[in-house]
Each structure stands twice: as C-alpha cells, then as structure tokens.
Amino acid sequence: DAKTTQPPSMDCAEGRAANLPCNHSTISGNEYVYWYRQIHSQGPQYIIHGLKNNETNEMASLIITEDRKSSTLILPHATLRDTAVYYCIVRVADGSARQLTFGSGTQLTVLP
Amino acid sequence: SAVISQKPSRDICQRGTSLTIQCQVDSQVTMMFWYRQQPGQSLTLIATANQGSEATYESGFVIDKFPISRPNLTFSTLTVSNMSPEDSSIYLCSVPVEGDYNEQFFGPGTRLTVL
Numbered sequence: 001d002a003k004t005t006q007p008p009s010m011d012c013a014e015g016r017a018a019n020l021p022c023n024h025s026t027i028s029g030n031e032y033v034y035w036y037r038q039i040h041s042q043g044p045q046y047i048i049h050g051l052k053n054n055e056t057n058e059m060a061s062l063i064i065t066e067d068r069k070s071s072t073l074i075l076p077h078a079t080l081r082d083t084a085v086y087y088c089i090v091r092v093a094d095g096s097a098r099q100l101t102f103g104s105g106t107q108l109t110v111l112p
Numbered sequence: 113s114a115v116i117s118q119k120p121s122r123d124i125c126q127r128g129t130s131l132t133i134q135c136q137v138d139s140q141v142t143m144m145f146w147y148r149q150q151p152g153q154s155l156t157l158i159a160t161a162n163q164g165s166e167a168t169y170e171s172g173f174v175i176d177k178f179p180i181s182r183p184n185l186t187f188s189t190l191t192v193s194n195m196s197p198e199d200s201s202i203y204l205c206s207v208p209v210e211g212d213y214n215e216q217f218f219g220p221g222t223r224l225t226v227l
Contacts, residue, residue, distance in 0.1 A: 010149075041223075043204050043217075044204075049215075086195050087154070097162060098208075099206075105154060
C-alpha cells in the first residue's frame with residue numbers, strides 16, 4: 001500500500017470548515033484513499049473513501065486531485081466533537097478483507 | 113454495520129503475568145484483526161485471526177507472546193503473555209464489512225497497563 005504524509009496537527013474554529021490534507025504521491029491506479037478518525041479513548045471510525053471522484057457523505061467530503069497524488073478531507077462545520085486524530089490511508093480495494101496500515105495521522109483540535 | 117465489544121475495557125497487571133482479551137462481534141465475520149496502539153502512537157497490526165486456522169502474525173509479533181484463538185465466526189481472544197511494561201498499550205480488534213471490505217469496524221479497545 002502507498003505511503004501517506006499528513007501534517008501532525010491542525011486547529012480549527014468551531015463552526016468553520018476543517019480541511020485536512022494528505023499527500024500520497026506514490027498511489028497506484030487501483031488504490032483508494034480512505035479516511036478514518038480516532039476520538040480519544042475510542043477505536044478508529046470510518047469516515048469516507050474514494051478512488052478519483054470527489055465523494056460526500058453525511059460526515060464529510062473528500063476531494064482528490066486530478067493526478068490523485070493528494071487529497072483533502074473536509075468537515076464542513078466542525079464541532080468540538082470532531083476533535084480527533086484523522087488518518088489518511090491508501091489501499092487496494094480488491095474485494096479481499098485486508099488490514100489497514102495506519103500512519104501517524106493529523107491531530108485536529110476544534111477550538112470553541 | 114457491526115457492533116464490537118471487548119473485555120476487559122482496561123486492566124492493570126503485574127509484570128510476568130498474562131492477560132486474555134476478548135472480542136465479540138454481533139454478526140458472523142470471516143476475518144478479525146488485532147491491533148496494538150502504544151502510548152501516543154498509531155495503530156500497528158499484530159495478527160489476522162481466521163476461523164478454523166492459525167492466526168497470521170505480522171513481523172515483530174510471535175504466537176508465543178500473543179496467542180490468538182478464533183473458535184467461531186463471532187468471537188476471538190488475544191492473550192498478552194509474560195507481560196512487561198513495554199506491553200502497556202491499547203489493544204483493539206477490528207472486523208471488515210462482509211461483502212464490501214471497504215470499511216472496517218473497530219472495537220472500543222482494551223487499555224492495558226503493566227507495572
């Protein structure tokens with residue numbers, strides 16, 4: 001699986017959009033971008049994933065650049081409960097159940 | 113979705129003892145993963161638990177130290193043997209979404225402190 005690079009920490013004001021970047025310059029054509037988050041003292045939680053098109057669900061939006069070498073997770077209206085470590089993971093979605101390889105992630109702190 | 117429970121939620125153990133962590137899933141799953149998260153660190157995969165066969169361990173993890181059982185499709189245990197303070201971590205089990213595998217669900221974790 002391709003390696004990802006994320007900033008170690010970010011702050012965001014409550015109610016504003018949180019934009020979390022991720023670089024994955026070695027991504028292969030059949031690898032997806034996944035985002036998980038881990039709120040303190042909890043297990044990681046799936047947020048969203050995408051291949052090359054932008055994706056949106058009830059939690060967030062995922063913007064993937066045209067060359068697929070980087071992506072941005074957007075939390076449109078951050079709340080205090082969004083304070084967590086956010087992990088960007090790149091892996092093949094080939095229908096097999098494979099483990100996730102976690103990097104160091106980004107600690108997002110939402111400030112009141 | 114899958115609901116995963118782990119027991120115990122936390123424990124404090126003495127050096128040299130062993131602790132068995134249980135992971136229960138509310139549905140049948142083919143694979144279960146066990147991860148370790150050391151203080152301030154990211155998650156590291158320990159092993160993959162397959163029902164009916166021996167677990168597959170990642171580099172740096174051995175069966176004698178982390179024996180795993182998988183007696184059925186909804187349950188697994190991870191034992192941390194002959195513990196030392198370096199084993200103080202959060203241990204999490206995880207299962208992929210059956211039939212999709214794009215998403216994985218994680219248990220709440222077991223916080224282990226070894227004195």
